[in-house]
Amino acid sequence: MRTGFHDRALGRPRKGERGSVLVMAVVLLGALMVLTASFLRLGVNLSREHNSDVDDSRAFCIAEAGVAEASAAILSGRSGNVGSQAVPARFANGIVWVVATDLGGSDFQLDSTALCDSGRAAVRAVVHQEFNVEYTQGVTSDLPLVVGSNFMIDSYDPAKGSYASQPKQKLPGHNDLIVGTKGNIKSNGDILLSTNDRIYGDANPGPGSTVSGIGGNTFVTGTTTPANRKTAFPAVVVPVLPSLGTKTVKKSDSLFARTLSAGSYHFSSVTIGNQASLTVQGPATVVIDSLTTNSGCNLNIDATGGPVNVYFTGPTNFVSNMTVTSTAPSAKSISLFFASDDPVALNPNATLLGTIYAPTATVTVSSNWANFGAITAKAVVLSSNSRLHFDESLLTQGRQGATTLALREWQRLPVPASMIHSRVDPYKLLGVARGSLQNSSDAYH
Amino acid sequence: MPITDPRFALVMLAAISPAFAEGIAVSQSGGPSRARTPDAAIREVLAGSTKDPARPVDACIGELASAGHKLIPNLVDVLASGELPGGTQGETIDARQEEIVLGALERFRRGDLKGRVEALLDAQARPAARRGGYRLLGAVGDREDLSLLCRALRPSDPDADPDREEAACFRAAVAGILKRDELGYPLVRALLRGEPAPIRYYLIDALAETGSSAALELLGSEPGTGPEEGVSRMTACARLAASVELPVDATIPSWIRVHLRSEDPMEVSAAAECLGRIEDYESVSELTELLGHPHPDVGRAALQALRTITGANLRPDAARWRSWVLAEEEWFAGSSDRIAADLAGSSPVKKMAAIAELAGHPFHRCEAARLLARALPHETDELQRVGCVALRQLRASSALPFLEACAESRSKAVADEARAAIETIRAARP
Numbered sequence: 001m002r003t004g005f006h007d008r009a010l011g012r013p014r015k016g017e018r019g020s021v022l023v024m025a026v027v028l029l030g031a032l033m034v035l036t037a038s039f040l041r042l043g044v045n046l047s048r049e050h051n052s053d054v055d056d057s058r059a060f061c062i063a064e065a066g067v068a069e070a071s072a073a074i075l076s077g078r079s080g081n082v083g084s085q086a087v088p089a090r091f092a093n094g095i096v097w098v099v100a101t102d103l104g105g106s107d108f109q110l111d112s113t114a115l116c117d118s119g120r121a122a123v124r125a126v127v128h129q130e131f132n133v134e135y136t137q138g139v140t141s142d143l144p145l146v147v148g149s150n151f152m153i154d155s156y157d158p159a160k161g162s163y164a165s166q167p168k169q170k171l172p173g174h175n176d177l178i179v180g181t182k183g184n185i186k187s188n189g190d191i192l193l194s195t196n197d198r199i200y201g202d203a204n205p206g207p208g209s210t211v212s213g214i215g216g217n218t219f220v221t222g223t224t225t226p227a228n229r230k231t232a233f234p235a236v237v238v239p240v241l242p243s244l245g246t247k248t249v250k251k252s253d254s255l256f257a258r259t260l261s262a263g264s265y266h267f268s269s270v271t272i273g274n275q276a277s278l279t280v281q282g283p284a285t286v287v288i289d290s291l292t293t294n295s296g297c298n299l300n301i302d303a304t305g306g307p308v309n310v311y312f313t314g315p316t317n318f319v320s321n322m323t324v325t326s327t328a329p330s331a332k333s334i335s336l337f338f339a340s341d342d343p344v345a346l347n348p349n350a351t352l353l354g355t356i357y358a359p360t361a362t363v364t365v366s367s368n369w370a371n372f373g374a375i376t377a378k379a380v381v382l383s384s385n386s387r388l389h390f391d392e393s394l395l396t397q398g399r400q401g402a403t404t405l406a407l408r409e410w411q412r413l414p415v416p417a418s419m420i421h422s423r424v425d426p427y428k429l430l431g432v433a434r435g436s437l438q439n440s441s442d443a444y445h
Numbered sequence: 446m447p448i449t450d451p452r453f454a455l456v457m458l459a460a461i462s463p464a465f466a467e468g469i470a471v472s473q474s475g476g477p478s479r480a481r482t483p484d485a486a487i488r489e490v491l492a493g494s495t496k497d498p499a500r501p502v503d504a505c506i507g508e509l510a511s512a513g514h515k516l517i518p519n520l521v522d523v524l525a526s527g528e529l530p531g532g533t534q535g536e537t538i539d540a541r542q543e544e545i546v547l548g549a550l551e552r553f554r555r556g557d558l559k560g561r562v563e564a565l566l567d568a569q570a571r572p573a574a575r576r577g578g579y580r581l582l583g584a585v586g587d588r589e590d591l592s593l594l595c596r597a598l599r600p601s602d603p604d605a606d607p608d609r610e611e612a613a614c615f616r617a618a619v620a621g622i623l624k625r626d627e628l629g630y631p632l633v634r635a636l637l638r639g640e641p642a643p644i645r646y647y648l649i650d651a652l653a654e655t656g657s658s659a660a661l662e663l664l665g666s667e668p669g670t671g672p673e674e675g676v677s678r679m680t681a682c683a684r685l686a687a688s689v690e691l692p693v694d695a696t697i698p699s700w701i702r703v704h705l706r707s708e709d710p711m712e713v714s715a716a717a718e719c720l721g722r723i724e725d726y727e728s729v730s731e732l733t734e735l736l737g738h739p740h741p742d743v744g745r746a747a748l749q750a751l752r753t754i755t756g757a758n759l760r761p762d763a764a765r766w767r768s769w770v771l772a773e774e775e776w777f778a779g780s781s782d783r784i785a786a787d788l789a790g791s792s793p794v795k796k797m798a799a800i801a802e803l804a805g806h807p808f809h810r811c812e813a814a815r816l817l818a819r820a821l822p823h824e825t826d827e828l829q830r831v832g833c834v835a836l837r838q839l840r841a842s843s844a845l846p847f848l849e850a851c852a853e854s855r856s857k858a859v860a861d862e863a864r865a866a867i868e869t870i871r872a873a874r875p
Contacts, residue, residue: 103761104741126760242710242739254642255606256673261680263711264742277606281680300609305684327609409760 052423055119059094063121066096066112066440071127071405073444074100080108082443088430089443093117095426096440106130106239111413115426122413127405131237133335133357135374137186138201138390139382142233142359144189144209147197148384152176153183154200155390156372158330158353163372163389171221174198181221183390188230193218194384201390206230233359233378236339238311239285241266249297251276260284262305272297272322282306282333291316293348301354303328308354311337316344320368324350331355331373331391338363344377355394483519484531486512491529491542502544509549514557520546521561525574547577551584558585566597576614583618588629594618595636595644603641612647619651623660630659637667645670646677653681656688658697661723665700672709679704679715686722691842692811698725705731710740717743721750724842726811729754733766756807756840773808781812788820796820796828804835814844821847826856833859837866840873 066082069091074080080100083089088097094116101109106129113122138153139145156163156179168177176198183201185191191205193213202222203211211224243266249258250273259279266287272278277298280286283306291312293299297319301308304327316338318324328334334354338344343362346369356363358377365375367385374394382388419429427434437443481489487509494505509516519530523546529536538546550558558581564570565578578597582590598607598615607615623629633652637645652660664682669675682701704716705728717735720728728750735747748761755773759765780802787799803813814836821832833851836844848870851863 104744241741251604254671254673255646256642256669256671256677259646259673259677261676261711261715262683263676263680263714264740265711 052118055117056121057119058092058116059114059119060121060123062091062094062096062114062116063112063123065091066098066114067110067123067125069096069440069444070098070100070108070110070112072441074108074127074129074405076444078444080110081445082112082440083438085113085430087443088115088432088437089440090437091440094119095430095432095437102240104240106237107408113413113415115419115429117425118423120415120419120423122415124409124411124413125407126409128408129237130404130406131234132404133234133355133376135331135355135376135394137184137204137376138374138388139185139380140231140374140376141187141189141378141380142231143187143362143379145185145187145191145380145382147185147191147193147213147382148386149194150196150385151194151382151387152178152198152200153185153388153390154178155180155182155392157392158372159393171200174219174221176200179389180392182392182395183388184222186227186231188227191224193220233376235359236311236337236357238287238313238337238339239264239266241285241287243268243289247271249273249276249278255279260286272299280308280310282308282328284308285311287311287313288316290314291318293317293319293322295319295321297322299324301326301328301334301352303333303354307333307335309335309337311339312344313339315340315342318344318346318348320347320366322348324348324352324369326351326353328353330393332393334373338377353391482531483512483516487516487519487523487546488529488531491523491538491545494541494545495539498541502541502548505545506548506552509545510552514553517550517553517557517561520550521558521565524550524577525565525570527571527573543573543577547580550581553585555585555587555590562586562590563593566593568597568601572608572611575611579611579614579618583614583621586618586622588622588626588632590622591619591629591632591636594622595640595648598644598647599641600643607643607647612650615647616651616654619648620654623652623655623657627657627659630657630663634663634667637663642670642674645674649674649677649681653684656685658689658693661685661689661693661719662697662700665697665704672707672712675704675707676709676712676715679707679712679719683715683718683722686719689723691724693723698723698727701725702728702731705735710738710743713738714740714742714746717746717750721746721753724754724811726754729770730767733763733770736761736763736766756810770808773806776806777809777812781809781816785816785820788816793825793828796824797831800828800831800835804838807839810836810839810841811843813839814841814847818844818847822850826854826859829854829856829859830862833862833866837862837869840870842870842873845870 069082070080073082081098083097085097088095094114096112096114098110098112103109103126108127108129110125110127111122138155156166160166163179166179168179170177178200181200183199184204185199186204187209188206190209191203191211193211196217197213199220203220203224204227205211207226207229209226211220214220241264245267246269247267248271253276258277259281261281262283264285267289269290269292270288271292272294274294275296277300279300279302282303288310299322326334331354336354336356338358338361341360343364344358345364347366348368350369352369353372355373356375356377360378362379362381363375363377364381364383365371365386366383370387372389373391422429490505490508494500509520523530523538527537529538562578562581565574565581579594582594594615598611600607623633633648637648640648649664652664661682664678664685669678698720701716701719704712707713713735717732720732732747732751736744738744738747744761751766752758757769759769784799784802787795800817803816806813817832817836821829829851833848836848845867848863848867852860852867854860854863
């Protein structure tokens with residue numbers, strides 16, 4: 001007997017039900033395919049997003065590298081621009097360009113934009129250019145150092161009081177009353193000592209050079225070993241300031257007119273008249289293109305309120321019967337920079353607590369010029385009977401003589417919309433040929 | 446003690462005459478029956494200080510000062526001559542001994558020194574004695590001495606400048622007197638009008654050292670006799686502004702703002718610096734315009750001032766500053782009433798939200814400080830603590846009195862947070 005039940009039990013579909021499993025299977029397969037496609041799509045999207053994130057990170061790193069390149073460009077004396085949007089520079093897998101804007105006061109704004117595959121990034125940094133000179137010696141000369149007879153150099157620490165107020169000692173076998181024995185002198189060439197020169201410190205000539213003249217009353221208490229490498233003499237970076245024209249100081253001027261209060265000044269010429277006195281109060285930066293002094297005049301530098309930096313960019317004339325005085329907590333507070341090649345003759349009666357830096361000039365120091373600090377110049381001529389007291393606090397100042405940049409501000413910038421919306425290959429986007437671009441380090445301009 | 450008792454008469458005499466009292470003290474302490482001369486007493490102390498360098502200077506000063514007024518003429522003589530008393534001529538005193546003599550004289554009152562200091566400041570006196578005279582007046586002098594100090598500083602040659610070392614002592618002396626006696630400022634105003642330029646120059650310097658808003662008002666309001674004097678005055682104002690107590694009187698910034706329109710960039714720069722330090726909100730728009738000044742010092746000072754006043758750290762971009770200030774003004778106009786109501790309401794959640802919102806708007810930190818100081822004293826410790834955090838974030842110096850009160854709170858968390866806020870705000874001042 002054949003019944004419907006029997007047919008179903010045997011797995012035989014009834015006549016109207018044939019093919020329904022196939023339909024269900026097809027539907028199921030379809031659903032599975034849609035699901036797979038969705039997951040695939042999701043995976044692709046995630047992968048794309050991930051890649052985009054990676055590309056953005058790469059672009060960000062390249063933009064940062066652009067800032068570093070621009071900084072290097074500024075330090076090498078260029079404008080800080082690297083490539084341009086029309087002709088960008090190549091860096092790693094991406095491209096970059098930096099637009100530098102001189103904000104004045106040694107500040108530069110660097111806008112760096114970078115593209116790497118689909119990644120885009122832009123950053124802005126404001127950097128401040130600083131000029132540091134390292135003073136590790138009382139006297140440093142690029143050319144051979146010529147020392148007149150009866151010269152004496154020692155050292156002292158201003159943290160313990162003024163040089164005059166500090167207890168003096170005699171080293172065994174020597175007659176001078178001195179404070180410290182870090183009065184070093186150095187040259188990139190030979191050091192030529194004369195009769196009765198006393199160096200309470202090291203005298204290091206340049207590589208392969210020598211110290212001559214030692215013997216009798218001429219001695220060096222430290223080493224005379226030649227230096228392993230030459231000392232760098234970076235060029236003076238003169239601050240860019242609008243010129244205030246000429247300044248003439250007369251004796252009859254009021255004390256106010258004869259004082260430069262704290263601030264930044266640039267004079268095309270400064271003339272200090274007969275018996276007149278000019279005072280510079282710190283913190284101050286003074287750029288003088290030409291200095292003329294007259295009989296019996298005074299130049300007072302008061303750095304008790306802050307550091308004073310004076311930049312002489314042209315001829316300087318210090319008459320012998322003028323007086324230069326300074327008030328400062330240490331030699332770190334007063335710096336005289338000579339940026340021109342004109343010879344500098346330090347003849348006046350002076351008690352300068354400060355540093356002198358003249359990388360391209362010859363500085364002649366007379367016996368009337370008492371310096372509590374350091375002198376660094378292309379050539380230094382120390383006259384007979386001159387004295388120098390190296391300020392040990394200078395040993396803790398700044399970095400190796402160089403121009404440095406300090407980061408003042410940093411921020412991420414929005415990338416131009418045209419570049420954000422089109423995430424195509426950067427070369428295609430900017431219409432530049434891959435092989436035609438320079439490396440970023442070659443694209444300074 | 447009955448008045449018929451002989452000891453009563455002794456007590457009365459001792460009360461009337463300090464010298465008699467000293468005599469009694471010596472006899473009671475079993476000291477030498479024959480009194481030493483003042484010169485001998487001074488010599489003993491000064492010579493002893495050299496023999497025993499380990500003995501503190503203060504102990505020597507105390508010994509001389511306790512000997513009483515009778516030593517004053519002799520101490521002044523020692524300072525004037527620079528020699529040890531009561532010995533052979535030519536025994537000069539060293540720096541430590543001079544310090545002891547000066548220290549002892551500083552322990553007396555100005556009235557006790559009457560007529561003596563003038564001798565030290567005489568034009569013929571030795572330089573160290575003159576410097577000592579200035580120092581002495583700086584320590585014990587009163588406003589009547591301001592003219593004396595000016596007279597003393599005037600060099601005999603009218604064309605010459607005062608000695609710079611003496612001028613430094615003069616500055617310290619004038620500042621010392623003015624710090625003790627605020628009534629001296631009107632006298633200084635008169636001196637600034639009448640004294641010659643070199644004296645005015647050092648008077649201005651002295652005012653800059655007083656740390657007083659009265660000095661700031663004086664320097665800002667007095668017109669100088671020339672453009673260079675204006676620069677000096679503004680530079681002094683900028684120095685002074687770093688140490689005056691905030692907020693200053695509202696008239697002071699209005700005097701200083703005039704100098705923002707000067708032709709001298711240094712004067713403008715110093716005025717901007719000063720206004721920043723005294724946190725003058727009214728000058729924000731003028732300072733914003735100065736961001737593009739051709740002299741870099743002016744732009745830099747204006748930016749620094751704007752950052753100090755507003756608490757915002759924007760770039761030197763005038764348009765950006767203007768829009769930011771406008772946005773802050775709009776926010777305050779639209780939200781201040783709601784925030785005040787929330788702070789006065791009963792919902793702690795709304796209060797917390799209001800404090801958080803205030804903390805995000807540094808431009809109106811004075812108003813924020815006022816609102817919080819009014820609302821928080823009676824609130825829970827947690828709300829007070831959060832209020833202190835907000836004020837710390839805002840660096841609202843006008844909130845210092847409120848924070849100082851919070852620092853005394855019984856809640857350790859509130860007190861700690863208040864102290865941290867005070868420290869942050871004080872450290873933010875230049």
